Amino acid sequence: MARIVMKFGGTSVANIERIRQSALHVKREVDAGNEVAVVVSAMAGKTNELVGWCTEAATMHDAREYDAVVASGEQVTAGLMAIVLQEMGIQSRSYAGWQVPIKTDDTHGSARILDVDPANLDERLSSGWVPVVTGFQGISDKGRITTLGRGGSDTSAVAVAAAVKATRCDIYTDVDGVYTTDPRIAPKAKRLERVSFEEMLEMASLGAKVLQTRSVELAMAQGVRMVVRSSFEDPLAGDAPGSKWGQAGTLVCDEEEIMEKQIVSGVTLARAEAKITLRKVKDKPGVAASVFGPLADARIVVDMIVQNISDDGQTTDITFTIPDTEFDRALKVLKSTPELEYESISGSKGGAKISVVGVGMRSHAGVAAAMFRALSEKGINIQLITTSEIKTSVLIDEEYAELAVRALHTYYGLDKSEE
């Protein structure tokens, strides 16, 4: 017997039929003798409708009232899920964030969870009830409803799982797990059975949109094992009662739980990256701040940053990437920053960032070198390189993006075997 938190996203509760299908997954786990808490998102499209009304009411609207309006979406699905579970003979009760309570700070619209009081949920779980908790929201110490920001429901689920000391937190969505790369680009992409928190973090922030970065960070910090799986699969197939985490989905867990570590676990792609280069910037302390401070003030998110010493040793070249859509604005910001001294500024849109991610890189030399070789063999020019402990990223011309992904996927032996 295990204690499990099951989270269902917007497409998994989009209407009553979908809620019923998702409830069958809950029933399977309950019937297997597990204690189950459920966390739900709003029906797909509902949050956008509510946000739209707030914007129509006032372009600049009070975040406190925005939160009160938008949080109603999960309240609806939590109640409906409880009704459907009851209809299946399962004792169930819905909990809004304030009823748990899930305490947050008062940064309305993007609040952080401070504490999840486990008492109410524990009591239900221990007596065989299934509590259904609204994702995405909590309550501030001022008694106001707060929301966690987009994708916050994953974070809610992990926080609830940590609070009730769940064995794992299952994230049900419309894909059946985390893949080695985007299957639409590389048809030979395969589902990972296990992936480490660190790898998942790199993949989440690099464009694999399965899990919110924030929820993975929290899961890693709290040691909550997550499973990504699909609510669209037959709820009664695949998961043998008593199985450790089922045959379906991808387990996101500590590196230690992964026996045979792949050197590279995945290849990710982020499109539409523009690059800007400042040549011969006067190299003095604070030069990076003088470039990126004004961009941050203008709320332009910078991705890759590369800095090199110039030939003369007195100046430095700085290159960085930003979304294509911010290219013109970023140029304007930099050109109107008088304290910034440089010889020339140039750049272009239409780049693609390709990354290979894997904890195996720590112990295996030559992973990056292999990447450069594989790209070179296909005649793909590398414009920028950045590396972290478990990731190597390159910026290339966007035209070559799919070719590069497929080439690297094959090169690192990630292609699924023909069966």
Added chain:
Amino acid sequence: MARIVMKFGGTSVANIERIRQSALHVKREVDAGNEVAVVVSAMAGKTNELVGWCTEAATMHDAREYDAVVASGEQVTAGLMAIVLQEMGIQSRSYAGWQVPIKTDDTHGSARILDVDPANLDERLSSGWVPVVTGFQGISDKGRITTLGRGGSDTSAVAVAAAVKATRCDIYTDVDGVYTTDPRIAPKAKRLERVSFEEMLEMASLGAKVLQTRSVELAMAQGVRMVVRSSFEDPLAGDAPGSKWGQAGTLVCDEEEIMEKQIVSGVTLARAEAKITLRKVKDKPGVAASVFGPLADARIVVDMIVQNISDDGQTTDITFTIPDTEFDRALKVLKSTPELEYESISGSKGGAKISVVGVGMRSHAGVAAAMFRALSEKGINIQLITTSEIKTSVLIDEEYAELAVRALHTYYGLDKSEE
């Protein structure tokens, strides 16, 4: 300066444009120096949508979860109204029932308000803020959301008005007041400037659908003056700042506040009433209970009841009315009640109940007699008569309903003068 509660119904908050229009009415009162609390319904149609989902989830659904789902509708409009008011430069904050808190019993789906804590609202009102409260809902002592049943928002508004000791409670709806009769039947119907609680109660329960009976009962018990008026009127016309309750709408108040009492204030009509007559029922103690007990058990609502002694003095004739739709079921219930001894049972559908209502009846003799005369002059046959202190009702053939309403309206001098 006065303290006012303003309640807006579903059509008055049906979309952002309507919310904005309603907010202008609030602004008018605030600009006039009043302290204002607002109570809102859900957007028109929203509650039906939410109820529909609950029914789709399970025909017989848990009332606790129904309440959690359905209460979300008002939460949305309260937040949106607060945003719109803020946009107009008015400090505003939304309050869900549980945040006020509005404490109710735990009869989910049709809860009764036990207490409205005035502290939070008082604090906002005293410092010039406009609190916007969700109608229709509260919280039980178990910390669960409760709803008050259909039309409960009027009751919420009156309860809030009583709690904060408001000067009056304005009910904004899609009609501009209470009329002497339905203007669609009698084009000469006119808006009443004032009507007493007692009269309003009789009219509300007799088919004038402007106010919920329950809210009028509460207003009478708590001495809360109500104004019924339209949110569709120009918010900046009609109401002079500092005016007692404005020139628009109908004031529902204590009889003492009404100087020139009309003998008859209104004529009401309820259609589709069926009548059933039991002849020569054995007249013994408990005979009425043996007729109406089984009907109540079958949840058939009985309206008019008339009992007469028969010629023989040993038996009695009992006639009563019920909705046409319950006619067949009522006959079946009575025929299968063995302890009921009578000679014959008969009845027919298609009756109409016409009532004249007015506190003036108390002091003026002959009001009922005048009614019978007026109907007789038009050749309308009276089938049943019941009277109360301030009301006389007759059952007639439904074919004559409109004719009867217009005739009585003219007869009692209620027609508006030609201008």
